[in-house]
Amino acid sequence: MKREHGNKIYWSREPIAFNNLVYEDNQRPFMLPKDDQKWDAHAVETTSYALLVFVARDGIGILQENIVRFLAVMRELDGGLISTLDSVVAMEALVEYSYRARLRDVTDMRVTIEHSSDPNFTVDVQIDNTQRLAELRSFDLNNIYGHISVVGHGSGQALVQLDYSYGVDLAHQLDFPPVNSFEFNVYSQFYGRNNSHLRFTACQRWTYTEESETSGVAVVEMHLPSGYYVMQDDLIRLVQSRKVRNLRWAYRTTTQVKFFFNHLDTERTCVSYEVERWHPVANHSRYNMARVYDLYQPERFNMTLMEVYPLYDLDLCEVCGSYQCPYCPFYSSAPPQPPPTLLVLLLLVLVLLLRSAADGDL
Structure with missing residues (x-):
């Protein structure tokens, strides 16, 4: 359905709320971030097709410029807009508009x-x-x-x-989806002398059955605690084992592990993997971020906090694990033990016997 909002024209199933303006100080307008809407990806893709049609049929005019304004507002990435499919169509439409307008x-x-x-x-x-x-x-x-x-x-x-990011430690400060689409739970297990090994398990399922029986291509992102690492070969073996339903690919970056599923249905699908400490890092954050989302409709997502309190509780000496670490002379050290009394007596008798035998030989 064609919709108009100020100097922007777009096509969407429902109206889209754009960036709010706040007037502060000397009544200058300040633009606030845009919240995720239910049909963001669909609206961008549909509007991009409309721009292609209008540019090819009518050339350049006010209508086409207003459509471009909508696409500019919806841009959320450096190299695209919302997701992959809508970005491809939008880039094609914008390039055609730029060529026709002789910008x-x-x-x-x-x-x-x-x-x-x-x-x-x-x-x-x-x-x-x-x-x-x-x-x-x-x-x-x-x-x-x-x-x-x-x-x-x-x-x-x-x-x-403007590209920015920030961390939060409270659940109510997370971003919330426009519709509840996924159920998402994360479990962690710590073991090793100083929690040098961690096993994370993420369980998720599709819940927005009013829209469809299953999700589209789903992505699970898990943040890696600082200093911990997982080998790409281990993730590939996990995918090739076919032990996790619909899991088709997994890879890690410097800060995240990502799992790609063909789709998620209403049954829980759990994926488990292990990370190991490669670099000693103390003063961890108590929470790490994890989320699941639809690759082609990122506004269908669920975000949660992974609590890693055992890592948060570790101090520098416990992470390093040696008295040789700086400022850790007390770690792994103990006062010298006195020699056992019985052993001292036996050695004394042996010395006396050897001396007596030596005197007799003389």
Whole structure:
């Protein structure tokens, strides 16, 4: 269904709530993050097909520009929008729009970015029709608080995007899905002298049967505690063993382990794997993040916290496991034990007997 919101036009089964504006300080508008909506991926893919049709049939006009504004607002990744399928169609539509609108010929603009918490941070980006037109310009922010001011001058179109992440330790601070789609539980087992081995088990199932009997391609992401590691070969053997229903691939990054399922149904599917400590790390966070989501509809997800209190409770000496570690002279050490009395007496008698035998020989 075609819908309009301000200067944005899109097609979606339900209305989509966009970024809210808050007026603070001197009544300047501040844009807030957009929440996940029920039909984000579908709306992007459908609207992208519509843009292809309108550009091919009618060329460039106000309607096409308003559709592009919607796609720009829905962009959540550096290299795409919501997921894979909608991103492919959206990129094709945006490239066709850019070619028809001759944006390369008219683009000549300067964008100024300022950060309120760092008065010395000011970036001027020149965007023109040279070979660097499509080059990504990225900048790191040092003090992550306050607000960012963006001012553009000139002609053309440019996209400014803010990428940020943060950690939480309380369940109510997690992101919640627009609809409950998955049941997700994570269990952990710690063993070894200083919890050097961990076994995680993730159990999940599809619950949104009002939409379909099963999910699409499902992904389970598990955060790796700092210093712990799992071999890719072990994950491949787990997949090839066919012991986990519908598990088709698994791989690890520097911070996560990911499992890919053909689909999840209403029966619980559990996957278990073991990680080992490769590097001694103390002062762990008490919670790690885990989530399950539909690959082609990421708004269908469930997120939970994995509690790793035994790691959180370890101090540096327990992790290192030796009195040779810095500031750990007390670890694995003990006062010298006095020699046993009986052994001393036996040695004394033996010495006396040997001496007597030596005197008799003389």
